[in-house]
Amino acid sequence: MSEDRSGSQSKSWLDKLFGAFSSDTDEPSSRSELLQFLSEVGPRLNLDQDAIAIIEGALEISDQQVREVMIPRSQVQAIQVDQRPEEYLPLILESAHSRYPVIDENLDEVLGILLAKDLLPLILQNDSERKRFDLREAIRPAMFIPESKRLNSLLKEFRETRNHMAVVIDEYGGTAGLVTIEDILEQIVGDIEDEHDTDEDEDIRELGDGQYAVSALTTIDDFNEHFSTDFSDEEFDTVGGLMIQRFGHMPRRQESTDFTGWRFTVLNADNRRIRQVQVCRLEDATGDAPPSEEHRAHISGE
Structure with a gap:
């Protein structure tokens, strides 16, 4: 009787979970389908976006090095x-x-x-x-x-x-x-405020040797004013948005890109957003090559 009860309870839970889709919809057969499935049925299962993001992060670390x-x-x-x-x-x-x-x-x-x-x-x-x-x-x-x-x-x-x-x-x-x-x-x-995180009280902070730590939430207008640059803010308002546009994906820590005479390196980020960026002029970058008009991105150290 106990096995039947257990089986009945499991079946009921699965029916509740997968029954959230219409009967003619196949069950998720891949990770991407599962995440899409959870995002669609999350409200019915009392799963908010933070909970779904945690599930996604837990799944992704199996692919990360x-x-x-x-x-x-x-x-x-x-x-x-x-x-x-x-x-x-x-x-x-x-x-x-x-x-x-x-x-x-x-x-x-x-x-x-x-x-x-x-x-x-x-x-x-x-x-x-x-x-x-x-x-x-x-x-x-x-x-x-x-x-x-x-x-x-x-x-x-x-x-x-x-x-x-x-x-x-x-x-x-x-x-x-x-x-x-x-x-x-x-x-x-997501980000945990620990001893390795840089102080974000200042949007732009000098690190020395021509290096600066910049909050990803710094507006492009403030960045331009501070460094006398002319980055466009027509599509994005912040430095973080500008970087995502240049990379074409959510960059990871130590991923960098060179453009318009500057090097931008991700200092602090998780799988949801960029938090802190290190910037310097290409002429101040160690072992730097001449600036290229074409977008160049690489993982530092590889």
Whole structure:
């Protein structure tokens, strides 16, 4: 009797779900059809757009690789193992990250991960005790993964090992970047305000060396006024809209495009929208080629 009841309940639930379509409509046979199906029957099942977006994000991470969401090497903030606390504590206070890779001579030699909370005992130590503090004894083992690892697989591994950060290795064994559990969750639920996100209080913020962080919601008119440019705002009002037009798709982190003498690189984005962009004149870009009138887009590091 229990099996019949269970089967009856399952059948009733499926009938309710797939019966939301007309009887002459086939059941979804692919991911795209399933998403379309959910968007159409969502209101009848009390699924709002946010819930449908989360389902879509959960499905998409099985196709995404670590290289698409990682914090690139150029933005990794690391601590050298022979540094004294007074040398790296200012970095920790300024960046407010919770985890840092600890390296030997360069980023390709990651020795482990330092959790900022593991430095709390230093507060109670006197000067002589701090001088004897050995960073090698405080670091935890680092988790190393390839750039090609699938996000769904990494999320499962994070949960099983209780790690929150992994060092991403390229095909030559060098450090390509870092990835955190938050980077994966953002692909599912949207942006999470965490320690890796840049401050968006200012729409346009100078980073140095001719680089600027620009909020994707910055109006094109404000951008033109600030940089003395003349980008058209006839079709789009914001920098984010302009970038999507140029790419022809929703770009991912570190994807960049060069046009009209400028390079635009996505700093912060999820599968729904662009949040933060890094911009610089092509003449200030490292290893840059002469500007091209034709739209050129590439994934940084590939």
